[in-house]
Amino acid sequence: MKQPVFFLSHGGGPWPWLDGPFRENFAWLEASLKALLAQLPEPPRAVLAVSGHWEEPEFTVSSAAQPGMVYDYFGFPEHTYSIRYAAPGDPALAGRVRELAAAAGIAMGDDPARGFDHGTFSMMQPIRPEADLPVVSLSMKQGYDPAAHFALGQALAPLRDEGVVIMGSGLTYHNLRVFNARAAEPSRQFDAWLRHALLDLPPEDRAAQLMRWEAAPAARLVHPREDHLIPLMVALGAAGADPATCIYSQADLFGGITVSSWRFGEDVSATGFDRLAA
Template identity: 55%
Template sequence: MAQSNGMYDRLAQSLRDMPRQLGAQPKAVLVISAHWEEREFTVMAAERPPMVYDYSGFPEHTYHVQYPAPGLPALAEQVRQLIQSAGFSALLDAQRGFDHGSFAPLVVMYPLADVPVVQLSLRAGYDPAEHLAVGRALAPLREQGVLIVGSGLSYHNLRRMGPSAAVPSKQFDDWLQQTLVTTEPHQRAQRLIDWQDAPAAHVAHPQEDHLLPLMVAVGAAGHDEAVCVYHEEGFFGGVTVSGFRFGQEGGV
């Protein structure tokens, strides 16, 4: 989004490479965005979602980004039903648009905006077990060709960026790598439920909104292995961050 003297180049390259890794273009994308929270799980149901510029102080051009991907109300209703089948309340929102948790990565991954997109909110309270359970409920969508994207950030402490973040972000990233990549898939859910016990957990995530989308993605992944597809040390002058994909290349 913002011009950055190359700061985002490695991240952008990892996003541009995702369609190649997936093989076939997905029939739709379901994004769990760190930037949308409701009292109950809520699904974007607009046919033509508007844009939500949910930030301030950014360069002027970032307020003119357009991502005209269509919504998919039928998928939104299916998501709602799957969440309800898992025992959670779920609502539809026909007015909600794309926040930057969705359009920022997707404008790089699918710049033609030719894949339908639906967003799912986080649920207030940030219960990791609930978000993992919702992910498990959504897993059947993958068999239908729906790409499930958890959009957050592995380190999100805006008051501690730059060099002072180098040690805690690396400590938390090491734990995250171990949890997702080297831990047996059937054990990683419990580690994520207990994420607050991780080294530097509350420095990395004073508020866990940017960690919760990962929980949904892990739940949906089932026993698929995790692959680190993006890793950078020195992001924003000192932060270690990573991104992950679940499953073999050639599948959503």
């Protein structure tokens, strides 16, 4: 059966390994991630994670059988620099990703040393704490061309029929210089624009709208650097004409920031983690 595609918020830093107020900001996100595998039509073979924390001169896929860790954050407690998400990789899946990309004329590099960055392990820890589901990482391409990432998603769509769940990992608001109540209105405006594009427009129009994301309200304040938005373009390409459902939203992250996560797939039902739904 065809697996759905996701664009997910991965939260902040190594939050699943923390306690206290910082962790509490992500309680609603955590609940939505814990519920994710139950939405699948059958148990997945593997996850292909497109992280907003990995970019290369060309698209690159991780091919390690046992990926290590990339501690790509700073200022967190000492113990978070020795945590481990011990999921296996899947070299065969990495080879299939390269094969599909090549068939579409898309250059794809291979990195046998790449480990899990926090865009992947902080997302996967609540989803599959047993860490027994193979995870392969896929980079963004420098320059962040939305159309190039959308085309890659289209090329990788056959994986959905092969038991692979494609997950774009980022954040619908990502401006670390304005990560407080001052972000309330711009994040709300951008999220409302995104919600309209994904829920109200036909597939061809929603894709065209997302290719022009810089025209959205407050776009460059919300995403001064679009690394956390571009994984959505891969997910959107892989989704084809499948409908979208908001599977997580909140308007009070860190004092008022609006963020959301999305699922693309047929026969989608509400999951109860969209606080903004009518």
